[in-house]
Amino acid sequence: MIRPVTAAPSSIPQNSDKLTVLPFSDLHLPKPQAQTILANRDYLNRADYVVFLGDMVRAYATLREYGDVRAFVGQLERPFTAVAGNHEFFFTSIDDDSPLYGEIWEQANDDEERMKLRRFLEFWRLESLWRAFDSPLGRFVFLSLDAVGHWKQEVLSDPQLAFLEKQLGTDKPLFIWCHAPLVIEARLDLVYYDEERSASIEPTGTLKSALLRREAPTFWMSGHIHLHPSHYLFPPYRAGGNVWQIHCPDSRSYGRLLREHRVPQFYEGVFSRHLEIDASGVSFVTHSHAERRDLESYRVDF
Numbered sequence: 001m002i003r004p005v006t007a008a009p010s011s012i013p014q015n016s017d018k019l020t021v022l023p024f025s026d027l028h029l030p031k032p033q034a035q036t037i038l039a040n041r042d043y044l045n046r047a048d049y050v051v052f053l054g055d056m057v058r059a060y061a062t063l064r065e066y067g068d069v070r071a072f073v074g075q076l077e078r079p080f081t082a083v084a085g086n087h088e089f090f091f092t093s094i095d096d097d098s099p100l101y102g103e104i105w106e107q108a109n110d111d112e113e114r115m116k117l118r119r120f121l122e123f124w125r126l127e128s129l130w131r132a133f134d135s136p137l138g139r140f141v142f143l144s145l146d147a148v149g150h151w152k153q154e155v156l157s158d159p160q161l162a163f164l165e166k167q168l169g170t171d172k173p174l175f176i177w178c179h180a181p182l183v184i185e186a187r188l189d190l191v192y193y194d195e196e197r198s199a200s201i202e203p204t205g206t207l208k209s210a211l212l213r214r215e216a217p218t219f220w221m222s223g224h225i226h227l228h229p230s231h232y233l234f235p236p237y238r239a240g241g242n243v244w245q246i247h248c249p250d251s252r253s254y255g256r257l258l259r260e261h262r263v264p265q266f267y268e269g270v271f272s273r274h275l276e277i278d279a280s281g282v283s284f285v286t287h288s289h290a291e292r293r294d295l296e297s298y299r300v301d302f
């Protein structure tokens with residue numbers, strides 16, 4: 001039996017002047033870096049809302065791994081929501097005590113994938129894998145990787161894609177949160193383990209054209225590819241039209257620093273990137289938890 005988080009997730013706060021949203025992607029708990037993050041209390045208290053952006057579990061979404069996630073969330077004491085990454089459902093479990101734990105990465109069968117997505121919902125006390133909230137500062141859409149039985153990990157199911165398309169109708173800024181990055185016009189300019197993998201959500205058809213048609217800005221926040229803030233894809237960029245791709249750093253001190261890094265490298269420090277949203281624009285602020293200070297900030301005006 002899974003033990004759910006003690007505090008339930010909540011909708012986005014209704015601040016109308018300024019909203020600070022802090023995502024955590026690729027926590028892969030337990031990790032010593034989690035203590036560095038949790039000890040950075042003044043920084044955490046600046047966040048009006050926390051988004052668990054997927055791959056919170058160490059490897060296979062086992063009950064033991066969820067116990068570690070539960071302990072982290074319990075100490076965070078901020079309003080939050082969560083979306084599923086690939087590690088929340090895609091891989092078949094290896095026993096936590098096996099020497100092969102963390103070494104084998106095989107796709108689970110459909111039943112196991114479905115079971116893990118149900119486990120995700122139960123743990124996080126969520127009704128659905130996807131949801132949207134309106135706030136005075138824009139619309140916030142949360143998406144989970146959920147394509148059971150698909151060979152590719154970075155896929156959204158058809159009902160979820162239909163839901164996403166409906167959310168694009170707003171003329172306000174749109175903040176989309178999804179574990180995997182977005183590709184509209186060109187593939188990510190890096191190799192993700194091997195040449196074949198796009199590592200991205202790749203919309204087609206009416207969804208793609210609706211994204212490109214939007215006049216108000218769309219921001220797509222993601223993790224998954226483990227980028228260190230020094231990586232050349234880290235600054236916000238347009239994926240197409242007025243759609244911005246915002247890569248969030250991994251929270252595991254294991255990332256790609258250079259374009260030629262096909263595989264993440266262990267590095268010193270642990271970073272976050274939070275959003276400071278107001279009526280006229282949004283700042284994407286990189287923060288070093290080890291140094292307890294903000295690093296660079298990128299501003300996009302609406």
Ligand SMILES: [Fe+2]
Pocket residue numbers: 055085086087179223224225
């Ligand atoms: Fe991932």
